[in-house]
Amino acid sequence: MxxxxxxxxxxxxxxxxxxxxxxxxxxxxxxxxxxxxxxxxxxxxxxxxxxxxxxxxxxxxxxxxxxxxxxxxxLELAYAYYWSDPLVGQAIPKLIDLAQDLGETVNLTELSGDHIIYVSRLPCKRTYFAATIIGRRLPALSTSAGRAMLSTFPEAERAAAVENWPIKKFTPSTTTDRAKIRDSIEQAVVDGFAISTGQMILNEVGIATPIIGHGGRAFAAVQCSVSAHTYTREKIETEILPKLQDTANAISPSFQQQRGNGISLQGGA
Amino acid sequence: MxxxxxxxxxxxxxxxxxxxxxxxxxxxxxxxxxxxxxxxxxxxxxxxxxxxxxxxxxxxxxxxxxxxxxxxxxLELAYAYYWSDPLVGQAIPKLIDLAQDLGETVNLTELSGDHIIYVSRLPCKRTYFAATIIGRRLPALSTSAGRAMLSTFPEAERAAAVENWPIKKFTPSTTTDRAKIRDSIEQAVVDGFAISTGQMILNEVGIATPIIGHGGRAFAAVQCSVSAHTYTREKIETEILPKLQDTANAISPSFQQQRGNGISLQGGA
DNA sequence: TATTGTGTATCATAATATGATATGCGGTCA
DNA sequence: TGACCGCATATCATATTATGATACACAATA
The missing domain is CATH 1.10.10.10 (Winged helix-like DNA-binding domain superfamily/Winged helix DNA-binding domain)
Structure with missing residues (x-):
C-alpha cells in the first residue's frame, strides 16, 4: 500500500x-x-x-x-453532520412549510466539489427510492440545483465548470451536450432559477433556486421535483417558482457562512 | 492506548x-x-x-x-446505510402516504441495543430541530416507539428491559419510575400500540405501533408526534391510531428479516 | 515587546500492523 | 459417504509503521 x-x-x-x-x-x-x-x-x-x-x-x-x-x-454520523452544518438549521423549518404548501417533494442541496449532494429531503409523494433519501451525490451539471448554484458564479468560473465538470448519462434524455448545459446555466443567470427535464428520470422536472451565501455565491439550492405529466412549464412558473424563490430568499440572509465548495475545504489530491 | x-x-x-x-x-x-x-x-x-x-x-x-x-x-455513509437496511425501502412509500394523510410528523424508528434510533423522519410541521433530523438515539424505555417494540417481546425480556435499560430525564415530566414504564408497556401488550406524553418535550404526545418482524418480535416501529394542545386522547385514538396501525401492519408482512437487536449483531464489549 | 495559546513539523525508537501460512467449517458434487 | 471447494478464522516472525516528545511557527493578547 x-x-x-x-x-x-x-x-x-x-x-x-x-x-x-x-x-x-x-x-x-x-x-x-x-x-x-x-x-x-x-x-x-x-x-x-x-x-x-x-x-x-x-x-x-x-x-x-x-x-x-x-x-x-x-446514521449517528449523519446526525452529527446536521448539527454542524449551519445552513440546515436555518433552512429546515422553511422547507417544511414550503413542502406542505406545494404538496410536492422539496429538497435542500449543497455543492460538494463538482457534484451536488442532497442534504435534506421532504418527500410529499411516492417516488423512486433514491429520490427519498439523503446523501445522494449527482454531477452538478446534470441537475437543476447545480445549474442554479453555478449561475451565481463569476462568468469565468461558470465557463470552466461547464467545460470540465463531469457529466453522467442517466436517461436517454440526459443532456450530454455541454453547449446546451451552458445555455441552461446562462438562462439561469438571467432568470434566477434553473429548470431541467428528464435528466435523472424520464418526465421528471426539476426546479431550483440558489441560496445566496458569502459574496453573492451560492453553495446551496432549494429544489423541487415534479412530474411533467401534471405540470406544464407555465404551471410551474406560476404555482411553484414564486414560493420556491421566496423560500430560498428567506434562507439566504440568515446564512452567511461559506462551506463546501470543495476547493478550499477539502484536502488531499 | x-x-x-x-x-x-x-x-x-x-x-x-x-x-x-x-x-x-x-x-x-x-x-x-x-x-x-x-x-x-x-x-x-x-x-x-x-x-x-x-x-x-x-x-x-x-x-x-x-x-x-x-x-x-x-451523509454519503447515511446514503449507503439506507440502501442496506431492508426495512427502509419497504416502509418509506407507506410512510409518505401516512404523513400526507395525517398532516402530522411521522417517524420510522428501529431498536438499537437499548436505545431507539430515528431512521426516517417525515416532518409536516415546524418543530424543534432535533425532531427533524435522522440518526437521533434515545433511551428506548423513554419513548413510545421503544415501548411499542418491547411490547412484542416475551414477558421475561420485557421485565429485564424495564429493570436494566437506561432512562434519561429530558423534561420535568419524563417518567423515571420504572413501575410506571412497566405499566405503560404492559398496556401496549394489550392495546398493540404505545402512547407517551411529555417524555422528550413538554406537551408532546408520541404514538407508536410496532412493525412485527421475525418471530413476532418488533425491532422497528412507526411513530407519530403531535401536540397535546391540539389532540385529546380520544382524537388521537380515533383519527391517528387506525391509520398508524394500518401502516405498520402493511409494512410488517413484507419485512421478514431481523436486524439491529444489538445483541447478536454487535461485537465488542 | 513579551507571552500565551495555538497549529505545524521533525525524528529516533519500539511498538504495531503486516501478510504468508495454517486451520476450521459448511456447503456441493460425484 | 468422502473428497473437495470456498470462505472465514487463527497464528506468528518480521520490519514497516505509528508513536509522542520535542522544537518551531504563528497569531492574538496583554
Missing part, C-alpha cells in the same frame, strides 16, 4: 475508511472477500480492519452469513 | 473513529486540541489522525480557523 507522503498520514485509518466506502446502493452487504476485493486490500488486512470496525460498532455482522453491513452508527 | 486484546484489532483505526465520534449536537466544530481532549488522544496522534481524515475527505477544515467539521462524506 502506497504511503501517501509520510509521517502525517495514518495508512491503517485510511484503509479502514476505504472499507466503509465499499458499501453503496449496489453493494448493501459484503462478505469478507468481497470487502477485500472492493477495497483493494488483501485478505488479512481486510480481516483485521473489518473486525475492528465491527468491534467498534461501525459494521454489523450477520451471525449466520458472516456478511458485513453498515450499522446504525452511520 | 489499550490494545483491545490483540492482533485482530487495529488500534489506529479505532482511534480515528473516536475522532469522528467526538462530534455531536454540542460539538459541531472542533479545533485540534479540542479534538484531542474529547477523544482522549494526545496532541500528536490527534494531529496525524485528523490530518488523515481530512486528506481522505472525512473532515472538512476551515482554512482560517483551522477547525474541523464533519464533511459531506458523512
Amino acid at each position: 502506497k504511503q501517501k507522503q509520510n509521517t502525517l498520514y495514518v495508512a491503517s485509518l485510511a484503509k479502514g475508511l476505504r472499507l466503509l466506502q465499499a458499501f453503496d446502493e449496489r453493494h448493501t452487504d459484503l462478505s469478507l472477500l468481497e470487502l477485500a476485493q472492493r477495497s483493494g486490500l488483501d485478505k488479512s488486512a481486510t480481516q483485521r480492519l473489518a473486525n475492528t470496525l465491527h468491534m467498534e460498532g461501525m459494521l454489523d455482522k450477520d451471525p449466520d452469513t458472516r456478511r458485513f453491513r453498515p450499522s446504525h452508527a452511520w | 489499550k490494545q483491545k486484546q490483540n492482533t485482530l484489532y487495529v488500534a489506529s483505526l479505532a482511534k480515528g473513529l473516536r475522532l469522528l465520534q467526538a462530534f455531536d449536537e454540542r460539538h459541531t466544530d472542533l479545533s485540534l486540541l479540542e479534538l484531542a481532549q474529547r477523544s482522549g488522544l494526545d496532541k500528536s496522534a490527534t494531529q496525524r489522525l485528523a490530518n488523515t481524515l481530512h486528506m481522505e475527505g472525512m473532515l472538512d477544515k476551515d482554512p482560517d480557523t483551522r477547525r474541523f467539521r464533519p464533511s459531506h462524506a458523512w
Whole structure:
C-alpha cells in the first residue's frame, strides 16, 4: 500500500475508511472477500480492519452469513453532520412549510466539489427510492440545483465548470451536450432559477433556486421535483417558482457562512 | 492506548473513529486540541489522525480557523446505510402516504441495543430541530416507539428491559419510575400500540405501533408526534391510531428479516 | 515587546500492523 | 459417504509503521 507522503498520514485509518466506502446502493452487504476485493486490500488486512470496525460498532455482522453491513452508527454520523452544518438549521423549518404548501417533494442541496449532494429531503409523494433519501451525490451539471448554484458564479468560473465538470448519462434524455448545459446555466443567470427535464428520470422536472451565501455565491439550492405529466412549464412558473424563490430568499440572509465548495475545504489530491 | 486484546484489532483505526465520534449536537466544530481532549488522544496522534481524515475527505477544515467539521462524506455513509437496511425501502412509500394523510410528523424508528434510533423522519410541521433530523438515539424505555417494540417481546425480556435499560430525564415530566414504564408497556401488550406524553418535550404526545418482524418480535416501529394542545386522547385514538396501525401492519408482512437487536449483531464489549 | 495559546513539523525508537501460512467449517458434487 | 471447494478464522516472525516528545511557527493578547 502506497504511503501517501509520510509521517502525517495514518495508512491503517485510511484503509479502514476505504472499507466503509465499499458499501453503496449496489453493494448493501459484503462478505469478507468481497470487502477485500472492493477495497483493494488483501485478505488479512481486510480481516483485521473489518473486525475492528465491527468491534467498534461501525459494521454489523450477520451471525449466520458472516456478511458485513453498515450499522446504525452511520446514521449517528449523519446526525452529527446536521448539527454542524449551519445552513440546515436555518433552512429546515422553511422547507417544511414550503413542502406542505406545494404538496410536492422539496429538497435542500449543497455543492460538494463538482457534484451536488442532497442534504435534506421532504418527500410529499411516492417516488423512486433514491429520490427519498439523503446523501445522494449527482454531477452538478446534470441537475437543476447545480445549474442554479453555478449561475451565481463569476462568468469565468461558470465557463470552466461547464467545460470540465463531469457529466453522467442517466436517461436517454440526459443532456450530454455541454453547449446546451451552458445555455441552461446562462438562462439561469438571467432568470434566477434553473429548470431541467428528464435528466435523472424520464418526465421528471426539476426546479431550483440558489441560496445566496458569502459574496453573492451560492453553495446551496432549494429544489423541487415534479412530474411533467401534471405540470406544464407555465404551471410551474406560476404555482411553484414564486414560493420556491421566496423560500430560498428567506434562507439566504440568515446564512452567511461559506462551506463546501470543495476547493478550499477539502484536502488531499 | 489499550490494545483491545490483540492482533485482530487495529488500534489506529479505532482511534480515528473516536475522532469522528467526538462530534455531536454540542460539538459541531472542533479545533485540534479540542479534538484531542474529547477523544482522549494526545496532541500528536490527534494531529496525524485528523490530518488523515481530512486528506481522505472525512473532515472538512476551515482554512482560517483551522477547525474541523464533519464533511459531506458523512451523509454519503447515511446514503449507503439506507440502501442496506431492508426495512427502509419497504416502509418509506407507506410512510409518505401516512404523513400526507395525517398532516402530522411521522417517524420510522428501529431498536438499537437499548436505545431507539430515528431512521426516517417525515416532518409536516415546524418543530424543534432535533425532531427533524435522522440518526437521533434515545433511551428506548423513554419513548413510545421503544415501548411499542418491547411490547412484542416475551414477558421475561420485557421485565429485564424495564429493570436494566437506561432512562434519561429530558423534561420535568419524563417518567423515571420504572413501575410506571412497566405499566405503560404492559398496556401496549394489550392495546398493540404505545402512547407517551411529555417524555422528550413538554406537551408532546408520541404514538407508536410496532412493525412485527421475525418471530413476532418488533425491532422497528412507526411513530407519530403531535401536540397535546391540539389532540385529546380520544382524537388521537380515533383519527391517528387506525391509520398508524394500518401502516405498520402493511409494512410488517413484507419485512421478514431481523436486524439491529444489538445483541447478536454487535461485537465488542 | 513579551507571552500565551495555538497549529505545524521533525525524528529516533519500539511498538504495531503486516501478510504468508495454517486451520476450521459448511456447503456441493460425484 | 468422502473428497473437495470456498470462505472465514487463527497464528506468528518480521520490519514497516505509528508513536509522542520535542522544537518551531504563528497569531492574538496583554
